[in-house]
Amino acid sequence: MTPHHVLVAYGTTNGSTAQIAETVAETLSAHGVTAEARSARSVPDVTPYDAVIVGGGLYANRWHKDARRFVRRQRDALAARPVWLFSSGPLDSSAAERDIPPVPGVRRAMTDVHAKEHVTFGGCLEEGARGLTARLILRNRKGGDFRDFPAIQAWAAGLAKEITAERAG
Template sequence: MARTVLVAYGSTYGSTAELARTVGAVLGEAGLTAEVRAAGEVKDLSLYDAVVLGGALYAGRWQRDARRFARRHRRGLSRRPLWLFSSGPLDSSASRRDLPPPPSVQRAARRLGAQGHVTFGGCLDERARGRVARMIVRSGKGGDFRDFEAVSAWAGGIARELSSPVDTEA
């Protein structure tokens, strides 16, 4: 049975969108149908058998579109396999160890019955807009800390789970 997976993301500067596209590519290579879309554009979950939702972290909170998506689609998300990811630390900590999600994302994962959550390193560079983002970059704390190999490995695990035969009762 072909499975269709929505990979939705909340991204302000585009780096979380790139992570979501990587997840979608890995799922597609595994034979699943993956549709990667900005969280704010998704109106209906009925076409999807599973969902991966990612959000950029800002001050310990998911990006607004990811938060709204989780609230708006709460019922539909709780009825299908769901995985969550966050991107954000502007250092290598996410590559060195598993980072727990911030409390608000932890609550959403629990409420929605998510299969799992992972935090990946973030990216903030000189293209960033906004006073705070520019201040962070000027302070030397910006950079690209995304680990695409780790993203691919995580997405591969999701693909294996979704591709494994479903137990049916006789």
């Protein structure tokens, strides 16, 4: 199967992972790959898509529940097509400074669906975020926006080249 219609599914609580997913989809589209970003919770079936990218925010060293559930629910269909995973979460510059390995649950998901790659991007936690833990982090002045959109766009552009090459091959 040659990839040409790509889903970027995401699990997010406060919207910052959704913004990353939308950036990935927009970048893919700008490079000639038809892509759409959708909440993982809203996708009943991945069979209309030729490739899938799944992203989730990290909370207490766990991938967002919607991303985890999506991968579990779609495991067989995902394993039959190219899949890439991303996480967003570190509330510091560590993701920009070095490759951060996937948390254990994401590592399992990678194995289950034969994912081609995983990358971790910096996260974002700003005033107004939902959840007790988020409020505690913000109260301790540990929040902020650590997303690196040029790095996200570069990663997505690389995926577009890979997808385009697979299509041509």
